[in-house]
Amino acid sequence: MRITGPSADGDTDLDAVRLYDPDFYATGEPHAVWAQMRRRGPAHLSTLPDGRYFWSVTRYHDVDNVLRDHTRFTSGRGTLLSVLGGTDPAGGKMMAASDPPVHTALRRPLSRVLSDRALRPHEPRIRAVVQRMLGPLLDGGVWDVAKAAAAFPMAFTGTLMGLPEEDWPRLARLTTSAVAPSDPGYRQTSRHSTLAAAHHDLFAYFSAQVRDRIRHPREDLVGSLVGLELDDRRLRHDEIVYNCYSLLLGANVTTPHAIASTILALIEHPGQWKRLLAEPSLTGSMIEEGLRWSSPASHFLRHAVHDLELHGRRILAGDAVVAWLGSANRDEEVFADPYRFDIARTPNRHVAFGLGPHYCVGAPLARIALRILFDVIVTSVEKFTIAGPIEHLASDFVAGIKSLPLTAQLSAAAARAIDATVTQHGPAS
Ligand code: HEM
Numbered sequence: 001m002r003i004t005g006p007s008a009d010g011d012t013d014l015d016a017v018r019l020y021d022p023d024f025y026a027t028g029e030p031h032a033v034w035a036q037m038r039r040r041g042p043a044h045l046s047t048l049p050d051g052r053y054f055w056s057v058t059r060y061h062d063v064d065n066v067l068r069d070h071t072r073f074t075s076g077r078g079t080l081l082s083v084l085g086g087t088d089p090a091g092g093k094m095m096a097a098s099d100p101p102v103h104t105a106l107r108r109p110l111s112r113v114l115s116d117r118a119l120r121p122h123e124p125r126i127r128a129v130v131q132r133m134l135g136p137l138l139d140g141g142v143w144d145v146a147k148a149a150a151a152f153p154m155a156f157t158g159t160l161m162g163l164p165e166e167d168w169p170r171l172a173r174l175t176t177s178a179v180a181p182s183d184p185g186y187r188q189t190s191r192h193s194t195l196a197a198a199h200h201d202l203f204a205y206f207s208a209q210v211r212d213r214i215r216h217p218r219e220d221l222v223g224s225l226v227g228l229e230l231d232d233r234r235l236r237h238d239e240i241v242y243n244c245y246s247l248l249l250g251a252n253v254t255t256p257h258a259i260a261s262t263i264l265a266l267i268e269h270p271g272q273w274k275r276l277l278a279e280p281s282l283t284g285s286m287i288e289e290g291l292r293w294s295s296p297a298s299h300f301l302r303h304a305v306h307d308l309e310l311h312g313r314r315i316l317a318g319d320a321v322v323a324w325l326g327s328a329n330r331d332e333e334v335f336a337d338p339y340r341f342d343i344a345r346t347p348n349r350h351v352a353f354g355l356g357p358h359y360c361v362g363a364p365l366a367r368i369a370l371r372i373l374f375d376v377i378v379t380s381v382e383k384f385t386i387a388g389p390i391e392h393l394a395s396d397f398v399a400g401i402k403s404l405p406l407t408a409q410l411s412a413a414a415a416r417a418i419d420a421t422v423t424q425h426g427p428a429s
Contacts, residue, residue, distance in 0.1 A: 001025045001392055001399035002327070003219075003261065003293065005339040006035035017047050019054065019056060019322075019396070020081060022182040022191075026394035031339075034058050034327035043311040052085040054301070054320040055313070060331035060351070062310070063323040066302055068356030070099040073302035073321060075358060078180075080196065081301055081396050084320055094242035098251070100357055106243065107228050107361060113160075113224055116364045122156065123368060129155040130373050131316050137408050138380060142387045145263050148403040152174065156369055157251040157362075162220030163209065171205070174198045175252040180395035185402060206244040212235060221247065223363035251363050253294040258352075258370060260401040261289030263377075267384050267406075269341045276343055280378050286343035287370045287379065292350035293341055295326035299356060299400045325351050327400055378413035 007029065017033050018024050037044050037058040046055040059065055066073045076086025076099050090097045095106040112118060133152055135141035154168035163171065177186040181194035188194045206222075213226045225240045236245075266273040276286055278390045299322050299327075306317045315321065328351050330338040335345075353360035360366070393400030 001030060001298065002028075003265070003399075004031050007032040008040075010036055012036055012385060014041050014044055017046075020084070022180065022394040022396050025396055025399065026183070026392045030326065030399075031330060032296070034324055034330065038323075038327060038331060039207070043313040043315070045313070048084075054081065054084055054322050055310070055315055056322045056324060057310070058324050058327035058331075060328040060334040061353060063083070063325060063328035064355055066321055066323040067300060067351075067354055067358065070103075070357060072305050072308060073101070074099050074305050075355055077219065077303045079300050079302065079358075081126055081299065081320075081322060083301070090242040090246075093236075093239045094246050095361070096358060098248045102230075103357060105274055106228075106414065109224060109228055109359075110243075110247075111220075111361050113221060114361055114365055116368070119365055122160065123372065125159060125281075126156050126372050127376075129368075130376055133373075134376060134380070137406070138410065138414065140407070140410075142405050142407055144388075144403055144405045146260040146391075146401045149259040150252075152259070152369070153251040153255045156365065157248055160221050160372050161209075161247065162213075162218055162247045167205070171202075172252055174202050174205075175249050176393075178202065178249060178392050178420050179253045179397045183394040183402070202248075203241055206241045207237070209244065210240050224334075247362070250360070251365070253400075255366050255369060257296040257393075257398060257400040258291055258294050258366070258406050261294030261296070261399070262287070262370075262374075262386065263406070264289060264390070264401065264404060265293050265341045267386060272341055272343045273383075276378060277382070280375075282343050283374050283378055284371065285345065285348065287367065287374055289341060289343050289345050290348065290370075291352035292329045292345070292348060292366055294334070294399060295329045295350075295352050296399055297352070297354070298326045298395075298397055299324050300358075300424075325354070337341060378412055382410045382411045383409040385409070 012033060014037060024030065034396055037056065042057065042059050042062060043049060044056045045053060046056060075097050076091045078091060078097055088097050092098050095103055095110065098106065133148050151169065151172055154172050156170050177194055177198035180186050182191045188197060209222050210226060213223045217223055222244055225235060225243055226236050249429060276282055300322055301322050302319060304315050304317055304319045308315050332338050353363040384406050388405035390401060391403040393402050
């Protein structure tokens with residue numbers, strides 16, 4: 001998604017905006033439209049040509065309300081616009097598509113396995129992956145950060161889940177197909193068939209992984225789900241498969257875009273990049289600003305549990321309500337000067353990881369991975385230069401970049417370290 005500011009005229013016909021059209025996110029200006037929705041239509045109704053409809057909330061406090069209050073807005077019928085008009089078969093079985101108390105029981109053991117403390121032993125492995133991923137850039141070549149980052153989460157989530165490395169490229173492609181089935185880079189014959197094929201392949205894949213863990217128990221994330229007890233019973237096969245899918249999707253389709261969009265923001269704001277180089281202790285708060293700025297998950301959806309009123313509009317029980325996280329993260333009522341990329345922003349109560357009971361269970365892992373990556377970048381790179389056209393992903397769910405080719409001018413320290421390695425070991429082949 002192109003990250004722009006509010007438009008100057010500000011009188012777009014909101015009823016004509018195709019918020020449900022993935023192309024709008026590849027070529028349009030969603031941020032400019034959301035700014036107007038926050039001002040003129042904070043509870044906005046969109047109707048598709050086939051008659052299906054959904055409500056949108058764009059203000060921070062409404063997004064907070066919708067995501068936090070499962071008694072009024074349920075996750076049980078699915079949480080993405082792609083399920084509009086139907087019911088997600090994973091409802092009540094997959095953590096992301098269930099409400100407490102089922103949700104709480106599923107989440108507790110997973111959040112333990114994904115806590116900062118449990119992840120600490122995996123940090124050296126993530127660091128090694130980062131070094132490998134940045135190799136072409138540090139060697140002076142053109143590096144497509146978006147393409148490199150797309151493979152990155154597989155290396156840590158794939159490892160934690162115990163998935164064979166030879167499967168990672170295929171899984172990375174399938175998860176993106178599941179969230180961007182209309183994008184020309186992923187679309188097969190139609191959006192619908194692309195989505196169906198991606199789901200089929202991912203579910204079949206995890207079904208085989210689960211069968212394998214039952215035969216040969218292992219202590220990885222898939223193994224933890226196989227052994228999980230829920231109210232005195234084990235999880236059923238389909239419940240395990242759905243949750244494996246959700247964990248992999250959660251990691252794969254978001255983390256790459258936080259990386260690419262943050263690097264692009266640093267290039268577009270050279271003063272902030274200079275400040276970061278001078279004050280590397282700001283790396284942590286820069287990452288949080290990068291998450292607010294990029295908001296990689298654009299929306300999450302809920303369904304109204306009963307009739308209710310929002311900003312004078314009547315929402316009926318069963319209506320779909322979409323909370324636009326990218327918009328909440330630019331709400332001028334909450335963020336001072338929200339269209340300014342400020343690596344030292346304080347406070348920064350962004351909702352890029354959501355909030356309430358479904359607050360991203362992978363947030364500690366994402367933060368560790370981003371920190372390791374940006375620590376290396378800040379100590380190695382003096383300047384990035386864009387080396388080719390930028391391509392944006394066509395997806396109503398993921399605010400993504402498909403291609404961002406870069407070259408880098410290395411810092412003196414990084415150049416010296418590379419020279420020393422070459423002198424010792426000869427050039428890399
Ligand atoms: C920058 C990276 C990430 C972003 C921006 C992000 C964003 C989000 C958001 C906004 C939610 C809330 C969903 C809702 O309210 O319905 C969420 C939930 C979730 N995320 Fe992430 N995520 C990221 C990384 C990860 C990683 C690395 C994993 C896997 C290890 C993951 C797995 C999940 C899962 C399973 C849920 C559902 C949690 C629940 O229902 O309790 N995410 N994520």
